[in-house]
Amino acid sequence: MKPRIAEPCDIDRLRTAYPSAFAPGYARRAAALAGISAVVGLFIFGVVWLGFSPSALVQGISKLGVILKLMFPPTAGQHMLVYLQALAQTLSIALLGTMLAALVAFPLSFLAARNVVGRWLLRFLTKRVFDAIRGIDTLVWALIFINVVGLGPFAGILAVAMSDVGAFGKLFSEAIETASPKPVEGVLSTGASKIQEVRFAIVPQVLPLLLSQVLYYFESNIRSATVIGIVGAGGIGLYLSNEIGQQSWDHVSFIILMILITVAIIDAVSGRLRRSIIGAQARS
Amino acid sequence: MAELTDTAQQRATGLLRDYGAAVRAKRIRAAMYFVALVICVLAASWSGEVDLRKFVEGLPRFGSYFRDITPTLRPATLGSDIAEWYWNFPVWLELLLETLLVAYVGTLAGATLGFFLCFFTSANISGNRTVSFVVKRALEFCRTVPDIVFALLFVFAIGLGPVPGVLAIAIHTAGALGKQFAEVIENIDLKPVEGLRSTGANWVDQIQFAVLPQVTSNFASYVLLRFEINVRGATVMGFVGAGGIGKELLGSIRQFYYSDVSAILLMIIATVVVIDLLTERLRHRLLGTAKV
Incomplete structure (x- = not known):
């Protein structure tokens, strides 16, 4: 029974045996210090350049305190029905936008997947288009679609769909690329065409994963759908920005509360659905 | 048979x-x-x-619409066409830098706040249940309310400019990162923590010497991801008057300055793609060294 761990008195012996482990490591420390001071330096530069001033900040925070006090108690006043309708519209925008995006992105994502499309150029172009679409925020798409189909929730649906096509295209094609090649070989050995290969070898493998990603995006789209009303593309955001503009703070807090509750409910329901979809895949 | x-x-x-x-x-x-x-x-x-x-x-x-926003570029007069397309380039560039700074300062401030709060909410190392519950709900509130709603409120309280945009991004980031940080901590190996506790180290020592070495690279990776998201978010802060390129973009879309729309959008897309590539490379390096 020899002890396997070094006794404290062995430290000197260990120090001579492994000098590098006990070396002070100035170079690493200097590099870390340089990195940290660069990060902090840029932060301080940013704070100065963006015009943070302590007095304005203190004033703003005290004003925020007043606003917070006026927010209680939250009340809808006469507008309960209008708010509920707008909230339903927000949910509709999120649902239809997500579904439209999934339907459009599903066929396109195969074009960007390495194991489906052999041509390098086509794949590269599809991927870059997805990147470009994702680079533009939903609110910008909302503004553009307002120019195309006019003010209202329809522009919101298209905006949510557009920015999600980019996200889904990337996620779907990555999921397709991780699909196992074995079923593909099996299906190909029967003389199947490209379409049959995709339908019977790849789609069954990736469908549960794709569905759970779509549900996840539905959850996050509810958050974006609450704000596209700010630029006039339908939903509760319009009322939120109007009430802030009119300084009806008790209505503002009521709307925020409504949004929080809705998001919590949808998260719970869709989280359960997602787990059951992924669980079904793990069991079979 | x-x-x-x-x-x-x-x-x-x-x-x-x-x-x-x-x-x-x-x-x-x-x-x-x-x-x-x-x-x-x-x-x-x-x-x-x-x-x-x-x-x-x-x-x-x-x-x-997309045909309208496409600038007229003729091969013969390419130089002057591009110059006309990007007639306001210095101003846009400055606004784009402002956008990046808004995202950077907001991300870093929010990450710092989330960093200090996450230790109170992770189930395995936070001591007090009540504190943990309260901090958790507060973080949830911060990440559920969209950053642009915070920006609307702050613009009202503080006034127009990039400062409310930074604060809005910081609060939203604190909520999102606080949760992700706490999840990382909940997955650590607790043996080093026990070892330190057995030597009589206090809570702060335990975190510094047993928790932090295990989580730093994951934390940094999440911060970089959040920075990517916040760069996109900062591009629209200007829509509500909270600084950055958004104000110019809003104006050009609303007033149908078609070629300006494409010029600004192209600058934004290029910036976002470059930032994505850089942070992705950094994250791979961080996580790569962490795994070995």
């Missing part, structure tokens, strides 16, 4: 029957989900004022 084939056949028919029943059950379930989905979609289309005629009418306009 005949008997044997019979049983095999019987077994085969039995299997086929079971298979048919299983497939039918699955199809019925799928059909039920599908019907539920169709009902939801119909209800949503009604509430979302979906008008297919408007869509069909709008579709060509969508194409022509």
